[in-house]
Amino acid sequence: MIIIKSDQEIAVMRQAGRIVATVLEVLKSQVRAGMKTKELDVIAARELDRLGAKPSFKGYRGFPANLCVSVNDEIVHGIPGERVLDEGDIVSLDLGAIFMGFQGDAALTIGVGKISPQARRLMETAEGALGAGIAAAYPGARLGDISAAIQNYVESRGYSVVREYTGHGIGREMHEEPQIPNFGLPGSGPLLKKGVALALEPMVCAGDWRTRVGDDHWTVVTADGGLSAHFEHTIAITDAAPEVLTAV
Numbered sequence: 001m002i003i004i005k006s007d008q009e010i011a012v013m014r015q016a017g018r019i020v021a022t023v024l025e026v027l028k029s030q031v032r033a034g035m036k037t038k039e040l041d042v043i044a045a046r047e048l049d050r051l052g053a054k055p056s057f058k059g060y061r062g063f064p065a066n067l068c069v070s071v072n073d074e075i076v077h078g079i080p081g082e083r084v085l086d087e088g089d090i091v092s093l094d095l096g097a098i099f100m101g102f103q104g105d106a107a108l109t110i111g112v113g114k115i116s117p118q119a120r121r122l123m124e125t126a127e128g129a130l131g132a133g134i135a136a137a138y139p140g141a142r143l144g145d146i147s148a149a150i151q152n153y154v155e156s157r158g159y160s161v162v163r164e165y166t167g168h169g170i171g172r173e174m175h176e177e178p179q180i181p182n183f184g185l186p187g188s189g190p191l192l193k194k195g196v197a198l199a200l201e202p203m204v205c206a207g208d209w210r211t212r213v214g215d216d217h218w219t220v221v222t223a224d225g226g227l228s229a230h231f232e233h234t235i236a237i238t239d240a241a242p243e244v245l246t247a248v
């Protein structure tokens with residue numbers, strides 16, 4: 001069942017979302033070659049605490065960190081640790097926060113120093129796909145319209161969308177109904193209504209979309225070793241244009 005949020009609940013989600021966006025901005029400003037990915041986790045924990053929020057991910061099904069850090073062929077759910085970032089890497093940062101009982105969830109991919117034109121275009125495509133999905137999120141549209149908008153944007157630029165992981169409804173729980181595949185048919189699925197809150201998150205691969213999970217049982221990588229990028233926003237369906245809740 002899709003939970004419809006009241007205006008008051010969306011107002012709290014707006015605060016949770018702003019916290020996520022604020023912390024991601026800090027993290028973006030700190031990413032540099034030579035740092036360990038666990039340093040980003042320390043910053044995320046400190047900033048969430050400073051803003052009065054709790055991390056959504058830490059302890060979720062046993063996830064050991066505050067932040068997901070996924071580098072190059074890693075798509076999502078990378079565990080920050082001893083890995084040292086190199087010039088030319090692309091790094092996906094995914095962060096969830098809980099504030100006054102509500103969740104915010106967002107992700108972005110950033111380059112470390114100078115990156116290749118191919119990596120740049122992949123990142124631009126993932127960000128553009130998120131924008132295309134948001135632009136389809138109007139009352140009266142169907143969930144499949146969002147999925148199809150993301151898929152069409154990505155595939156028209158020669159990339160693939162991950163099939164095995166999806167966006168999701170969000171509210172008091174990080175993962176609520178519905179699941180939001182990044183592929184699908186326009187006009188299909190549940191109707192979008194004011195008060196529906198969704199985390200849209202295209203995961204885009206330079207090569208094939210097939211994935212596997214690493215030895216740590218968390219990190220999802222591309223099966224073909226190609227690069228991947230990930231962008232996510234938490235949004236709310238309104239009477240008119242969708243509201244991005246994880247905007248700074």
Ligand code: MG
Nearest residue numbers: 105199201232
């Ligand atoms: Mg998410």
